[in-house]
Amino acid sequence: MTAASELTDHTGYWMRMVSNAVSQEFARKVSGEDVTVAEWSFMRALYEVEPTPPSVLAERMGMTKGAISKLAERLVAKGLVERTENQRDKRAHSLSLTKEGRAKIPVLASLADKNDAEFFGVLTKEEHKTLDRILRLLAERRELKSTPVD
Numbered sequence: 001m002t003a004a005s006e007l008t009d010h011t012g013y014w015m016r017m018v019s020n021a022v023s024q025e026f027a028r029k030v031s032g033e034d035v036t037v038a039e040w041s042f043m044r045a046l047y048e049v050e051p052t053p054p055s056v057l058a059e060r061m062g063m064t065k066g067a068i069s070k071l072a073e074r075l076v077a078k079g080l081v082e083r084t085e086n087q088r089d090k091r092a093h094s095l096s097l098t099k100e101g102r103a104k105i106p107v108l109a110s111l112a113d114k115n116d117a118e119f120f121g122v123l124t125k126e127e128h129k130t131l132d133r134i135l136r137l138l139a140e141r142r143e144l145k146s147t148p149v150d
Helices: 011-031 037-047 054-061 065-077 099-120 125-141
Strands: 081-085 093-097
Touching: 011 037, 011 099, 037 054, 037 065, 037 081, 037 093, 037 099, 054 065, 054 093, 065 081, 093 099
Parallel strands: none
Antiparallel strands: 081 093
């Protein structure tokens, strides 16, 4: 019988364990504000660059136009995002946060900050900086650009 490494021998195993725990708790927190993690990511990406065409948002977030359209539909239905028709090209439109959507951003950002503090507060400041630096370095070297939404 060929030897097989243990699950716990893999860095990816530990990263996924922590990532799942952080993500699931954050999803629980934002659900209290009637949004999903994907919707929060979409709204936050829109926050400082509105109005924005969906294609620009898709590129910025590293998502497909179809995924952006689905998120936009859900957020329009919730009254958090609005579409504005392009006056020169009636087929084109831009997306913006509504007044209600804009007001949710600081609330949701505070929940994200709280979630980070709860999970990573067990690390020293230096350990946290090191972890952050290594994860950013991995993302950069692997050219990871897609916004994690699930």
